Amino acid sequence: LAAFYARLEAVISGRTVDVLAYEAPFVGRFPAAARSLYHYEAVILLFANRFGIPCVSRMPSDVKKSIGKGNASKEEVIAAMRELGHNPADEHQADAMALLLMIQGDIMSHEEVSA
Secondary structure, three states: OHHHHHHHHHHHOOOOOOOEEEEOOOOOOOHHHHHHHHHHHHHHHHHHHHHOOOEEEEOHHHHHHHOOOOOOOHHHHHHHHHHOOOOOOOHHHHHHHHHHHHHHHHHHOOOOOEO
16 A cells, blocks of 8 residues: 555655546455455545545546437447547546546536545
8 A cells, every 4th residue: 555655645745736637446246356446545645645645536426428429338448549539549548538638628617526
């Protein structure tokens, strides 16, 4: 967890960060794995609080709904991002792009982002 925190520091070093967004942990069929994800979420929240960065999370299904379908496959998310003119290298970048677009839309519509 300390290495993850250090990586977050390295990523934002020298940058202005308006908001820190992440997909909320999803328990699903693997509750034991969720425990680790919640630890990482705690690190994200601690990090954001320490640096005064507003922080927001969204459920993976909500991010997928924002592109049109809550149960979209990874390929469908990639295709949706490409249709919008983005070029994700993989499904992780596509998810991050979809999350960014969703959060930008929330901010534009004045939905509250917590600090």
